[in-house]
Amino acid sequence: MPHDHHDHLSPAGHPYRADDDTPLSYWQTMEIAVRELLVEKNVTTPEEISAQIDKMDARSPAIGSAVVARAWVDPEFKQRLLKDGSAASLEMGFDVGPMHLIAVENTEDTHNIVVCTLCSCYPRNLLGLPPDWYKSRAYRSRTVKEPRKVLSEFGVTLGENVAVRVHDSTADMRYVVVPVRPQNTEGLSEAELASLVTRDSMIGTGVARDPSA
């Protein structure tokens, strides 16, 4: 028997996570009710719902990284990507769905960063689920007003002569940033280049990894 005063700690000495025994919220109850009704009325099945969740979970920033790496090695592809992000992604077999993708390119004098102040619009088909901070009120409200301060907290410090271009994803467009290709990467393969493209570099809160670092 464990000592009473240790009951709240695991054998490794860490606290146990509290059980999730709080009452359901209004919207959680609504979700369960609608889901059960849809199943009862044979509109969908639990298997279909699970399959859809699996499909969402299988998406990751690796898809976006592959698109960016292609843009780095193929200037014509990059032009098509900047002109019509959805069509160019589809060329590579990535369907961005009903939303339209706009790709924006970082250059020596412009740094792009993406936010959705009204909700949490995010290019999920290209980057998977958004990080929690992307949906936070702090990120959403501060990025349009003090993007340089937000960037510095992510470890990105921009010179005075670099313009920040903030994209507020307010409607039907989704955005992906094409980060600057790191120096001294001429000898790398497309797959090796893709490994340098981080999720944050495609949101604009980061830059591509430096392979020599």
Place this chain on the structure above:
Amino acid sequence: MGKQALGNDPFAAGATVRIRHLMPPGHVRAPAYIRGKRGTVERVIAPFKNPEQLAYGLPATEQMLYRIRFSATELWGDLAENPRDFIEAEVYAHWIEPQDHSHAT
């Protein structure tokens, strides 16, 4: 319904415009921080059904969607971090009015 319901003459890329200074209740897709502000049309996207009607299950008219570019100083005045910076947002036609340069304030 359809094209006839478009609230404004179409704006061309590069045009100077102003976002309507309205504060209606309900589901509104123009963020408050751009209302009443001047910007330029960065690009014309395409017509979309008005989400402010779709949200209430109403028959939705098509509205042209634009990307409007605002300078950081237009939005935040002296609080802007750097006068080079700008913010771009998607705005539906019914939120946009032409801006006469001579009346710019």
